[in-house]
Amino acid sequence: MLHWLRHYRRAMLPGDISAGVVVAMMMIPQGMAYAIVAGLPPVVGLYASILPPVLYALFGTSSTQSVGPMAIISLMTASSLAPLASQGSTLYTVLAAQLALLSGLVLLACGLLRIGFIANFFSRPVMSGFTIGSAVVIALGQVPTLLGAPWFTLHVPSAVLGLASLALLLLARRALAPVLRTAGLSPDAADIGSKLAPMVVVLGATALVPVLGLDALGVRTVGTVPAGLPGLNLAASHGHWQALVQPALLIGFMVFLISMSGAQALALKRAEKLQSNYELIGLGAANIGSALTGGFPVTGSMSRSAVNFAAGANSQLASLLAAALLALALLLPTGWLALLPLPALAATIIVAVIGMLDTSTLKTSWRYDRADAAALAATACGVLALGVEAGVVIGVALSMGALIWRASRPHIAVLGRIPGTEHFRNVERYSADTAPGLLLLRVDAGLFFGNVEAVNERIEDELAARPDTRHLVLVLSAVNAIDTSALFALGELNAMLAARGIKLHLAEVKGPVMDRLKHSDLLGALGGKLYLSTAMAWDDLAGT
Template structure:
């Protein structure tokens, strides 16, 4: 935290200033648009783009992460508060801030408790299915606004602006960067200008409303945006705590997951490492700052962070500059925002969420692991059919269920010696030597309460009458828990009753340390512990071979 400030030098300033200016231009329309998705007044999006960026800069670990409103968390806010208060009301805004406060406190505490590893418990296919489903829900929610009113009562001028904006934004997304490069602009400049297309389209929409006096024709606009900085205060609404607690926890989890993936993606480009615990602290501080300044849940955005990085950001000072510029914009008269048509904002939202649709991950998963492809489809269906919060829960349960199922079915291979070598491989994959009196089994997972019984059963199922020794090769076993230990003791007794000895080979040092501390298994082991599989093979099939005398030291 703040280590970047100690190493800061003037050469970095130009890039940070440029990035700060460009990102604030992007955050103004984006913040207002996502506030509408959340069911809040547009100015709430500007408030949520103010202090959080600076708070993250103080605690976060990413040098170029841009924190602010995001589509998914905005949708989850609206979904959580639906039915609790009328959208846009003071109570609704207070409850949104209360949820942000809870999420911020939980994230900050998780950072202090060093729980950054939690980001690993949602698989990529499940996350992809959730974001794709959320994108479709967001796009569908904006369709009526895009048409200037509702499907039953379309406002033609409003619909014309919305559909024209949608077309222009789509064309810009597809062709603008190539066009700018063909005109001789550098790739970096062309990329920034292409990503700034929503700013230009919204400016054009404002001009159309003003020049054609479209407000008189019934075109819905943003309306009055309060100028001035937000009043600071704690949003305490204890009466709604029970209803808001679970949604806040789910939103907090999604905040961390979304931001972590964005931060890691950019850190890889810069050759940096992201500290998950510092990310939790930074995101917690950002959401606390948003809560006390009238905002709503914020997180790191991959698209906005990519613009920040491409524009030349070198350090979190770019985010501090963004905060300062946003404060300046809020301090001056904000009348220029009033004629912004809502249908044009809806178009920017719909185009933005198109980038969240991901069909490549399920396509690749179908080829690689159809279980993951099924998880993608179930999560997508959960979001579309059950709701956003329920979709998150479905995704979490699927990820944890998949993890448990895979851990409970470890890969266990019968192995033999490749002729003329000391290499041992799966008998189903290689032409290997085996001996009728010896069974070599390689366990390719930790032995714990979830799979210990299955491993024991697998050993017993492989036994043949001619065998006198079983060797468990534990080269891939990083841990044996207490249940696993007792299961191995019982396996040793079962084998001993049949006149078969249980031997261990290639036991890792940390595992051997624990086995020696307990001595429960080693004191009863009917066989021996061997340093290598080759030593076990030689000792048990060629007792006169010198290799049989190799000591059984832990690896």
């Protein structure tokens, strides 16, 4: 906060005010809806939208990040607490806040220990698969509320209201922005107007409840919403700390990943630099604040942050103003909130998660890398069939497995000289010359315990195909590291080749690799020479 306050200018205020008002209008139906997804009373979603953005503004580095409830994290909260307590119970509410506290402490610790790089281990296809699976789970979970009755039945007044709200929201999502642009609004204003459609639909549905007597017809509403700000929450269930540790680690990880992906995209548009470790601290503080005010785990919302950006937010003051407006809404009479019909809120949730069903990553990965496509599909199916946590574990395991599989089978090319040049290329891809008795092999990966056996096998195959080989040159231009196992393997290769009358040479060894090799016995025992370039090795060895 000290950084952006020092650079704050009066000209930035109008944009922050407009963005704060717009985001606050979004947060009322969104916060309440996502609290329902988490299995909590709707007002808890408002509690989780007040202090968290204030605390994030103290430490976070994104000027447009909107922190609060978010669909996926709400689903993960419900999934984590379902085995421990029944929804609607006091224990469930206590555990939700306790989960937020633990998630916040995890994030805070990661930030203080400067390990923000851990987000790099969660691949984009896995994230996409997780998002798709979660979106389907959330949408299916809202269908009974939308129709006002359990699966395969319906309550007619609720279904009419819910389906009408759903149709209006889908229509607004597809056509409202173009209509507003045609009416003369700027593209940004039209986009913001379309994003406020859920607020308008929910307000309209709420007005219909007393006018048509829908509550008397059995349409379920939010019910009494207590007025006033949330008090300090220090309640905890001491018997559940251990059971919450694992889900808190996973939720903390996902909070950071979701938040950074959205904030990073917006930061690029303004040439801003995000500091991942401060983001961890900011998100950790936000979740601790949510816990202390009776909330549940929160994160940066991609959709709200985009609206915040489009509405003109210039700094975190926009989020502070939005939080202040939400607090004011709770201080004012809240009787009208009690009339919010649950079918309309279910419609807003379904439309929100429909936007998360992006298949472009699946199409791209299928064309580019089938292993990534398989990880995406397995993650989505895992979330649907086994639950959120199992789906994430499956996706990460498959991604890491694919990474290890690729690393264990490095690409190795037989090199030849391009006629008339000093360039050497793969003889399978280019018309390149080779020299009798000389074998040039380029290893295109670091050498470590997981791939030395595959490298040795390939060398043996190439030597068997060229029995006249007298000089083997390993071109290490693509080798960034050689671990101890690979060092021993190179020593054994050198001895084996020497016994067969073949000299082992090394070319284009990188500086950091050479620095480590100097501390070993390999260079002294090497049967051949070290060459600065492949061309120098060719000139020295070809024809000898």
